[in-house]
Amino acid sequence: MSEDGLAIRNRFIAEIQAEFPNFRIIKKEQSAFAKAIDLGLKLLTLGGQREFMSRYFTVIGDTLYVPKGFDELDPINVVITLRHERVHLRQRRRLTLPGMTLLYLLLPFPLGMAYFRARLEWEAYTETLRATLELRGRDAVMAAALRERVVSQFTSAAYGWMWPFPKSVNRWYDEALQEVLSSGDTPLAR
Ligand SMILES: [Zn+2]
Structure with missing residues (x-):
């Protein structure tokens, strides 16, 4: 992982935090709430969505839940995903x-x-x-x-x-x- 990429990633996280002061990142594997959602999704999709914990980023309110191994992910890919998630934060601001x-x-x-x-x-x-x-x-x-x-x-x-x-x-x-x-x-x- 290049230092440059990490610096770009961290700068972007700071940018989101400046726009959304309550923004925080929580690891799904450490969250009982995320685990409950995971179970609900598996039931609702009859096992079709099995990657909620391992692959998907999820924004709820001001919290971004990140998948397993977040810190080891390619930081530029993470920034691309965060750009997507920032759109959801802005949608929530717009729509309540x-x-x-x-x-x-x-x-x-x-x-x-x-x-x-x-x-x-x-x-x-x-x-x-x-x-x-x-x-x-x-x-x-x-x-x-x-x-x-x-x-x-x-x-x-x-x-x-x-x-x-x-x-x-x-x-x-x-x-x-x-x-x-x-x-x-x-x-x-x-
Ligand atoms: Zn999305």
């Missing part, structure tokens, strides 16, 4: 916690066609693409593997099959990619 919870978890359905969860995640995954372009470059953001991974988040058990229509998710992806690439070409845009 009850509003965000209602839209994210329940409407119109908790599983299968969770349209508002899909829209909220879509905004966050667009930021994932933007961060990937800025930190990893054009080839990385255009990689087929990235598309496959992001599209599957929408169509699989990962988020409770929130929008299980690959065609429409791929269309969103095309639009987001185009938006990100074209703003990346503008020298003044950030």
